[in-house]
Amino acid sequence: MLTDLKVKVGPQFYRYHFGAINYVPELLQEFSAKNVLIVHGQISFEKAKTFLNFLKDDTYNFHFLQYTGECSYYGAERIAKVVEEQKVDFIIGVGGGKLTDLVGYAAHVLNVNFGVIPTLASNCAPWTPLSVMYKESGESEGKSEHFLRQAAFFITDPKLVIDAPVNYFVAGLADTIAKWYESDAILQQEQLINEPFLQVAGFTAELCKKAILDHSAKAIKDMENGEVSEEFVHLSEIVFGVAGLVGGLGDKYARNAIAHAMHDGMSKYIPESHDFLHGEKVAYGIFYQLAVEKKWTQIDALMPFYQELALPMSLKQMDIYPEDEAVIDQIVAFVDSKEKVHLLPIPITMDLLKESIVELEEYISKR
Structure with missing residues (x-):
């Protein structure tokens, strides 16, 4: 209980x-x-x-x-x-x-x-x-x-x-798909897996992920053409409504983890990151969390989706990689300070968080 x-x-x-x-x-x-x-x-x-x-x-x-x-x-x-x-x-x-x-x-x-x-x-x-x-x-x-x-x-x-800038919608899709990548490992833990509200939160996160991977290309194209299609209505409703149910039902266990902590850290310590939308920074944060978890095959699986939507995969790709190592240390310390980061079923350390930034940059540069 x-x-x-x-x-x-x-x-x-x-x-x-x-x-x-x-x-x-x-x-x-x-x-x-x-x-x-x-x-x-x-x-x-x-x-x-x-x-x-x-x-x-x-x-x-x-x-x-x-x-x-x-x-x-x-x-x-x-x-x-x-x-x-x-x-x-x-x-x-x-x-x-x-x-x-x-x-x-x-x-x-x-x-x-x-x-x-x-x-x-x-x-x-x-x-x-x-x-x-x-x-x-x-x-x-x-x-x-x-x-x-x-x-x-x-x-x-x-x-x-539908009359809003398309890049905001694309960023919203990235922010929403993060719900699953941030919450799944937490919700699958033995002490949590049979909790009813957490189960519904997990089902909802998976629904968001599947819908976005399946229908984003069509919904974006329709938005560009100003066509209020079934796909656009479905995904926009998922972005601003259904996605909120994940954290609403799962609370801290399904609200956010490393991807959003990285977003906040970037926004706090890299002024140049202000040129990017919330969802764009979260998109990088998803890859960063997967790097921390050493889930490189999941990064590979997501790459075609990221490329299709022109989402950022690394700090160097965004041209905001800090030259001063002290900035990276500040971001890492900030991420480590967040309680929800430590709900993941792996030992989170400052060393792991820092080395994962470098590993991700190297991994993406070779793709």
Whole structure:
């Protein structure tokens, strides 16, 4: 029996189909909302406006705040100021992953209900009750804020999502496939394998992996052509919804491990990595974790998929390999400090983590 498993399944209400955003007023009524703050980006919000018919409803007082582009503690303070001044009783986030992370964290701190309208499928941020924190400079804070509050609703329209940059969707596919590579070895351990919620988390991670490997090429092509196909809808729903169930059901045992720890380490200690999307850095992190586990055949099996999607496989390929060995030592120490890294069924040491960085670079250079 596990005594430390916290199951937080997902938003209280979910819709993803043509016209779904028109149901937002129904949810606002459910939560007795009157003064509503819309937190939004810039470009994405301009595209989203034509879908936000509820903004014309004079039943509500709408207030607007454009976020800075980062999920930061400063950004949360800006939201808190508007909430206090305008007596806001509900927050809606319209935008991508960092924005929904910011809205979730701010709502948690302020004890205000919130909903999200994602404008792209690049990660499971709209689904999960945690926020990855950054400084306003773009540097990772090296920590995530976990909270119990879930979104009151997650509603969006595939016609809105398909109009996002394709590279964000590709990064989302990489971020999502990591769910299986990070969690499988942990969940297969004898003391965990028969835990019901962990079993469902494992099944869900495998579903994500199979769907992405089978249908990514078609979904990406359809997105490039602006075609809302079955494959695009299926995979975008997996990226921003189903993927969040993995960690929601499996908690720390299925949320992330070395791949995401490496992402955070890169973001913290390699400024040049800010030019890469979250999922792109996680994609490298998957290969790095497999190198730590010495699963070279799995790297070989994934290479065609990475090449097809133009995902990064090494730091040198990304042209961000640190010349200063001290930077590598900092990243390694950071990765080693993460509890979930040590849930893997192998002895994780600083030496192993460091030598695996070098081994992966050499392995990829010969392919």
